[in-house]
Amino acid sequence: MTKLWGGRFVEHAEEWVDEFGASIGFDKELVEEDIEGSLAHVSMLKKTNILAGEEAQKIIEGLTKLKEKAKNGQLQFSVALEDIHLNIEKMLIDEIGPVGGKLHTGRSRNDQVATDMHLYLRKQVKEILDAIATLQDVLLRKAEEEQETLIPGYTHLQRAQPISFGHHLMAYFWMLERDYARFQESLKRINLSPLGAGALAGTTFPIDRHYSAELLGFGGIYENSLDAVSDRDFILEFLSDSSILMTHLSRFCEELILWSSQEFQFIEMDDRFATGSSIMPQKKNPDMAELIRGKTGRVYGNLFGLLTVLKGTPLAYNKDMQEDKEGMFDTVKTVKGSLKIFAGMIETMAVKREQMQKAVSQDFSNATELADYLATKGMPFREAHEVVGKLVLYCIQHHKFLLDLSIEEFKEASTLFEDDIYTMLEPRKVVERRNSAGGTGFKQVSAAIEKAKKIMEGKEPAV
Numbered sequence: 001m002t003k004l005w006g007g008r009f010v011e012h013a014e015e016w017v018d019e020f021g022a023s024i025g026f027d028k029e030l031v032e033e034d035i036e037g038s039l040a041h042v043s044m045l046k047k048t049n050i051l052a053g054e055e056a057q058k059i060i061e062g063l064t065k066l067k068e069k070a071k072n073g074q075l076q077f078s079v080a081l082e083d084i085h086l087n088i089e090k091m092l093i094d095e096i097g098p099v100g101g102k103l104h105t106g107r108s109r110n111d112q113v114a115t116d117m118h119l120y121l122r123k124q125v126k127e128i129l130d131a132i133a134t135l136q137d138v139l140l141r142k143a144e145e146e147q148e149t150l151i152p153g154y155t156h157l158q159r160a161q162p163i164s165f166g167h168h169l170m171a172y173f174w175m176l177e178r179d180y181a182r183f184q185e186s187l188k189r190i191n192l193s194p195l196g197a198g199a200l201a202g203t204t205f206p207i208d209r210h211y212s213a214e215l216l217g218f219g220g221i222y223e224n225s226l227d228a229v230s231d232r233d234f235i236l237e238f239l240s241d242s243s244i245l246m247t248h249l250s251r252f253c254e255e256l257i258l259w260s261s262q263e264f265q266f267i268e269m270d271d272r273f274a275t276g277s278s279i280m281p282q283k284k285n286p287d288m289a290e291l292i293r294g295k296t297g298r299v300y301g302n303l304f305g306l307l308t309v310l311k312g313t314p315l316a317y318n319k320d321m322q323e324d325k326e327g328m329f330d331t332v333k334t335v336k337g338s339l340k341i342f343a344g345m346i347e348t349m350a351v352k353r354e355q356m357q358k359a360v361s362q363d364f365s366n367a368t369e370l371a372d373y374l375a376t377k378g379m380p381f382r383e384a385h386e387v388v389g390k391l392v393l394y395c396i397q398h399h400k401f402l403l404d405l406s407i408e409e410f411k412e413a414s415t416l417f418e419d420d421i422y423t424m425l426e427p428r429k430v431v432e433r434r435n436s437a438g439g440t441g442f443k444q445v446s447a448a449i450e451k452a453k454k455i456m457e458g459k460e461p462a463v
Contacts, residue, residue, distance in 0.1 A: 019079055023325065024084060026326050027113075028087075033115075035067045036119060039060060041103070042056050044196075044211050050105060050205050050206065089103060107195065110199050117234075117325070118218070120328075121328070126463045128183055129180060131335075132245070132339060133180065134339070139172055140456065143167075144449050146353075147446060148164065149357075150164065151165040151359070152356075159364070161430070164431055166445050167439075170452065186234070189237060194228035195216070197225040197229050199317070201226075235328050246334075257286050268350040269284070269348075288341050292342065303327075305323070306324055306328075370384075370425070391405070394409070
């Protein structure tokens with residue numbers, strides 16, 4: 001098949017070379033965006049009288065037919081035509097005749113593909129924003145249910161202080177809120193039009209880039225034609241935002257996996273988000289959480305892959321940039337799937353409150369309370385820290401917990417201890433008293449939930 005750009009060439013590449021260089025195997029994902037961009041372009045050509053009204057209308061009708069066929073999965077793509085742009089152009093010519101070849105007036109595949117990806121990412125980021133909001137809503141409802149459920153808080157994966165389980169869940173709500181803000185902010189860079197920048201230098205035709213940008217719903221145009229066709233920052237930003245989001249999901253997955261284990265027994269995953277073993281009939285594996293944790297690595301890989309592709313490419317377009325799409329498509333699929341699975345996992349997981357209560361009652365996570373108690377009685381905190389450390393050692397040596405000690409044992413460590421120490425050491429009281437802003441005290445958790453509700457109420461669907 002003669003290439004649409006083949007006039008300058010005498011020899012043709014072998015089929016296997018065409019297959020290696022073609023992108024239609026993956027950029028067919030952009031079929032609707034490609035037609036949408038072409039419709040705006042031809043409408044602009046009509047407005048500026050670059051194309052006669054009758055010719056432009058014929059092209060618009062042909063593209064509209066192709067768009068309908070695309071939605072119904074009726075288009076057949078050819079590797080010989082390399083990419084989505086040449087495939088659509090050839091289909092258009094077959095549909096309406098040679099006038100279809102006038103569609104490409106005043107543009108290049110370079111600005112065309114950039115436009116397609118801007119349109120694609122704008123749509124996908126809006127869907128991701130809605131998916132983040134859905135997960136936030138699930139977390140918020142679960143946190144409200146569990147705001148007075150106690151769980152050990154950890155540092156170094158060692159029990160540190162008892163906290164509200166609702167408070168723990170809300171930590172991820174706020175992480176996701178930052179993720180939401182990052183993706184929302186990225187739309188400013190995504191929502192720019194490169195259409196009309198040509199191959200790299202613009203065009204001699206009297207095009208109206210602002211008009212085509214307006215038709216496509218873009219907020220503005222690239223001010224420099226070289227930058228317009230070579231910029232992939234908007235994809236890098238998307239991949240970076242996705243990597244941070246997946247980091248948050250992966251950290252949460254690690255906790256869900258630990259909490260599901262026999263050693264913790266804090267939660268149980270719903271059967272729909274777990275699997276069994278082919279040999280060990282007792283097993284219930286948190287596979288979906290593990291898979292999201294694993295998929296985080298592939299999202300990181302897509303980011304570093306594109307960074308590496310771009311680092312040595314001079315202006316403007318280079319064939320290297322064909323490698324910008326597969327990682328983007330894969331990340332979109334991975335992020336959207338992970339968010340959907342995660343919302344289901346959290347919504348359906350069973351919380352084992354008694355096991356959590358048992359955990360905070362049989363450890364030394366209330367030790368800080370002792371040090372604070374002595375500090376309020378006038379003892380310097382560093383001295384109080386040492387006194388309590390020795391008390392904990394005494395308990396370990398005598399197989400006791402702090403609440404098991406008699407008042408005489410407490411007074412032996414410091415005469416500042418009084419009978420009220422037992423109330424202060426009760427786990428619920430420990431949590432309740434941590435009422436500083438953003439703390440785990442029940443009043444603070446309740447206030448944080450109410451604040452989060454107002455944030456969620458202010459979010460309009462992005463799509």
